[in-house]
Amino acid sequence: MTESIEISSVAQVRAALGEHQYLADEGLATSIFLAMSLERPLFLEGEAGVGKTEVAKVLSRWLGGPLLRLQCYEGIDQAQAVFEWDYARQLLHLRTAEASGRAIGADERDLESELYDERFLIRRPLLEALSSTDGPRPVLLIDEVDRADDEFEAFLLEALSDYTITVPELGTIRAERPPLVVLTSNRTRDVHDALKRRCLYHWVEHPDFDREVAIIRLRAPHVGHELASQVARATESMRELGLYKPPGVAETIDWASSLAALGKTTVDEESVRVTLGAVLKYREDQSRVLSNDLMSLFSQASG
């Protein structure tokens, strides 16, 4: 029941995330601190590739508890998200009862209560997260919630507002201590206000220049400082070009690693040209960047 890590300040959260390889800015660190001290789910929204999912991963590394990940997709339902009965074993149990003659004349209700016993229950991430009682607090990641349909959202409401889940055959299960919940969304559609209202909201921005350099150095240690700065500067200018898909942090790291893999310590036109696919994933975006002076991306004074 006791929390193994005592959380006292925003600065502490920020430092701890840094130790576990995540450089959070003040806003994100505050949101995380609040989510932990107020026991609220944290709703992270932002462009693809800014590191939303990573937040949950680093939190579980820090807290030392399990990471329970629920990847949302269209049509996801209770059976995949919360619980399912082990039907094959249930059927087997029924056959055994029948074969042993117990089923003859047995009360339907007796059979039923035997079947809907906890031992036939398969716990999916949501139920798993709510039924943890000891050890470090689990982190529940509900990833890309915007991909699930509205029916599923309505369902999350119950689970996230009181940290309770109703299993019709067993009754209501209430979490003894709430898990740390992180929801992410790429905004492919608007998530319902009622769900957002129960959460703390944070819009994750692209990092600024210095932080991005630090992130590259942290996540791709084999990339030298000069190359990291050049790549960060170029992606920063690319984000100003009005591309279809401006590069995210994930692409920046990939790009820097690709250049380093080619043995580069600084960029040159040829190596940029051949590695452009690591950072720009649309033909139109590539041709727009290539039509300008490619090397000017690296020299523009910014940050």
Added chain:
Amino acid sequence: MAEDIAVGFCRLLRSLGLKVPTTATINFAEALAVVGLDDRDGVYWSGRATLVRREEDQVLYDRAFAVYWEHQRNLSDFEETPAEPVTVLLDSDDENSGEDDEAEEAPEDSEAVRFSVTEVLAEKDFSQCTKEELDELTRLMAGLRFTTHHRRTRRQVPSKARTGRPDLRRTVKLALRHQGEPVRLARTMQSTRPRHLVLLLDVSGSMETYSRALIRFVHAAVVSRGRVEAFAMGTRLTRITRQLSDRDPDAAIAKATPDVKDWAGGTRLGEDIRGFNDQWGIRGMARGAVVVILSDGWDRGDPTELGEQMERLHRVTHELIWVNPLKATEGYAPLAAGMAAALPHLDRFVAGNNFSSVEDLAQILAGSAPQLGRN
């Protein structure tokens, strides 16, 4: 103490138009209690996390924060933005209503007369309609049905047929009734649901006479069913779905119009559609959807931009339809540069100048009219 300050700030936000439910205020007060009031960043981010729920609201929040916590500016400075005067054309009564007497000419058989008036009205060009006729059109449009093609979803629903995936959950339930003998194997099938419908209405000057009628069509679509989104294309793109979701057409349209920056200005269609693609469409709203653009195709921007954006949009949509009120005009050819650039990327190009043409459009959406091949 802290509570009073929190409540005061939330009041200010509400007065500026941000939706702040009481639960958010409580969260904010709780957050302040743990973060403290002495650090500016702590207060700022506590508010951001608890009171703001949409990226678009951040600007408003920042301004209110500056006023309330940092005393930087006066509240009166806020008046600067919503200044652009918006003319709500729907209320203008420029043509003197001389025609509305017609309906009262034959009092003994008012129903029949009303019917014939409706018939005449169905063919009447929107640009010629009086205020009263527009009201009548609103009633007619409310009667339209806005279905779209159904598509299969990943969701499984119980099936009565003997095909589909076995549904063990139900099978076990049924077996219990027969002393544990699984007599019947229950099955599921894939459910279907109508495709998203997205309507982009051009509200620029050249469309003025048509857009005041067509917005009633858009409103009727938005309130008729779920999964319909509406946007107005003026000097910039504005999402008007929420405003139009009021059942009362006049109230809804009055709510939507102040949000539309340029009800009667010029358009850069290419930029607007690009805005739609970037902010909404490509991310998901237009994917597999039926997208309808209602515009005369007069584009003040660069036609190559429009062509490029239409191509992008066409790649993700299920069906892309352009409704042009001018198409019904005799001798019309899509010569306007914008229209010509968009044309190769359309699945359908239809007229939308009177009620019977939008009635046809509703039929097309429902999939009852044959579609031209998509290449």
